[in-house]
Amino acid sequence: MSRSDQTRTAVLGALSIQPMSGYALREEIVSTLGHFWSESFGQIYPALARLEGEGLVERRDAGSRSSTFAITRVGTEQLRTLLAEPPQIAKPRNGVLLRLFFGRQLGPDRCRELVRERRESALRQLAELARARAEVEADASLADQAPYILLTVSAGEHSARATVAWADEATAALDGLATRATPARAGAGVADGGAE
Amino acid sequence: MSRSDQTRTAVLGALSIQPMSGYALREEIVSTLGHFWSESFGQIYPALARLEGEGLVERRDAGSRSSTFAITRVGTEQLRTLLAEPPQIAKPRNGVLLRLFFGRQLGPDRCRELVRERRESALRQLAELARARAEVEADASLADQAPYILLTVSAGEHSARATVAWADEATAALDGLATRATPARAGAGVADGGAE
DNA sequence: GTGCCCTTATATCTACTAGATATAAGGGCA
DNA sequence: TGCCCTTATATCTAGTAGATATAAGGGCAC
Numbered sequence: 001m002s003r004s005d006q007t008r009t010a011v012l013g014a015l016s017i018q019p020m021s022g023y024a025l026r027e028e029i030v031s032t033l034g035h036f037w038s039e040s041f042g043q044i045y046p047a048l049a050r051l052e053g054e055g056l057v058e059r060r061d062a063g064s065r066s067s068t069f070a071i072t073r074v075g076t077e078q079l080r081t082l083l084a085e086p087p088q089i090a091k092p093r094n095g096v097l098l099r100l101f102f103g104r105q106l107g108p109d110r111c112r113e114l115v116r117e118r119r120e121s122a123l124r125q126l127a128e129l130a131r132a133r134a135e136v137e138a139d140a141s142l143a144d145q146a147p148y149i150l151l152t153v154s155a156g157e158h159s160a161r162a163t164v165a166w167a168d169e170a171t172a173a174l175d176g177l178a179t180r181a182t183p184a185r186a187g188a189g190v191a192d193g194g195a196e
Numbered sequence: 197m198s199r200s201d202q203t204r205t206a207v208l209g210a211l212s213i214q215p216m217s218g219y220a221l222r223e224e225i226v227s228t229l230g231h232f233w234s235e236s237f238g239q240i241y242p243a244l245a246r247l248e249g250e251g252l253v254e255r256r257d258a259g260s261r262s263s264t265f266a267i268t269r270v271g272t273e274q275l276r277t278l279l280a281e282p283p284q285i286a287k288p289r290n291g292v293l294l295r296l297f298f299g300r301q302l303g304p305d306r307c308r309e310l311v312r313e314r315r316e317s318a319l320r321q322l323a324e325l326a327r328a329r330a331e332v333e334a335d336a337s338l339a340d341q342a343p344y345i346l347l348t349v350s351a352g353e354h355s356a357r358a359t360v361a362w363a364d365e366a367t368a369a370l371d372g373l374a375t376r377a378t379p380a381r382a383g384a385g386v387a388d389g390g391a392e
Numbered sequence: 393g394t395g396c397c398c399t400t401a402t403a404t405c406t407a408c409t410a411g412a413t414a415t416a417a418g419g420g421c422a
Numbered sequence: 423t424g425c426c427c428t429t430a431t432a433t434c435t436a437g438t439a440g441a442t443a444t445a446a447g448g449g450c451a452c
Binding site for chain 1: 401402404405
């Protein structure tokens with residue numbers, strides 16, 4: 001799959017859920033696909049224009065300030081074709097790990113903080129995914145889409161839990177590097193982490 | 197941290213390991229940082245030129261066809277500053293999950309295949325990380341850098357294991373959706389997955 | 393009633409990045 | 423000797439994030 005097809009796939013996919021405006025499309029991608037996908041307005045509007053020009057989406061209800069875009073039947077077929085192509089694997093650029101790799105220059109305290117922040121972020125993500133899971137499971141209108149959606153939620157949950165587990169292990173490793181922390185202090189830190 | 201500082205951080209960081217040519221720098225980033233970072237030549241060469249202009253790296257041994265770049269003392273200080281800035285979190289764009297989200301359009305067979313491929317890829321990554329871990333642990337010259345490097349290896353391992361666990365769960369979920377697969381066939385599929 | 397502020401809405405611009413492309417030199421091997 | 427692969431430099435094009443610009447609608451305090 002060429003990189004240009006990624007945004008097309010996401011936009012057509014989101015519009016296959018329901019017709020919506022460009023702005024609402026962005027909102028939908030953030031709220032529904034946001035744990036594994038993102039698109040900026042910089043992509044969405046030009047993509048909509050191109051897709052409209054190609055007859056894959058059509059503009060309805062063009063009001064004084066807002067248009068609703070709907071996927072066409074040709075668009076639905078094209079979506080299926082795009083989905084069938086092999087996914088393009090994104091290149092990793094993990095800024096936390098970049099800093100940890102050069103951790104000796106940075107120092108153990110800042111490293112510990114980075115790990116803690118990453119852990120907290122993963123816990124927040126877990127809470128969001130739990131909410132998403134509950135919504136999907138409660139929404140009867142999703143019907144036979146729900147199992148597929150839950151696969152993506154589950155991927156996020158596994159990933160977030162792995163991050164928490166790693167963060168705990170990393171914290172312990174960094175503590176082992178620290179110069180002469182008192183055992184009571186180290187214990188208090190772990191307890192705080194667990195409560196969050 | 198502005199997005200422009202990311203490549204600078206990675207390039208300065210890699211050069212802090214040892215002086216090297218632009219091409220070797222790319223190779224080093226791929227081989228040493230590759231499980232959590234990537235940089236293209238499109239970034240590396242212009243970044244080196246800018247960093248040289250700013251006195252953060254200097255060109256040595258400019259031969260007929262290759263220069264060696266070394267980080268300067270000012271460059272090392274700047275690296276420390278850059279590392280201390282909060283990391284920029286990359287936006288997710290996971291093509292496999294995008295396809296699984298719209299899995300009803302794609303069909304369970306193709307979904308199963310995507311999950312299997314993702315699992316295999318994770319197992320390959322685990323093998324590479326095991327190699328990396330063994331090298332780091334065997335390399336006495338890394339000294340007090342090794343624990344930090346191992347944090348990044350561990351992060352990759354946790355992530356890859358989570359992916360495998362998720363893939364197994366997803367496969368089972370997709371099997372539960374399949375139309376009347378014979379139990380023996382489903383069992384054979386699982387055994388194949390385990391063997392890899 | 394008015395003005396401010398926030399949200400919804402459209403659209404594009406600039407900066408960052410991937411990956412293709414172009415060129416060239418060095419070395420190995422048939 | 424020529425071909426092919428690797429090392430090496432460098433930039434170009436296409437894709438994307440996020441900032442920027444503009445505008446309309448609605449709520450709310452004064």
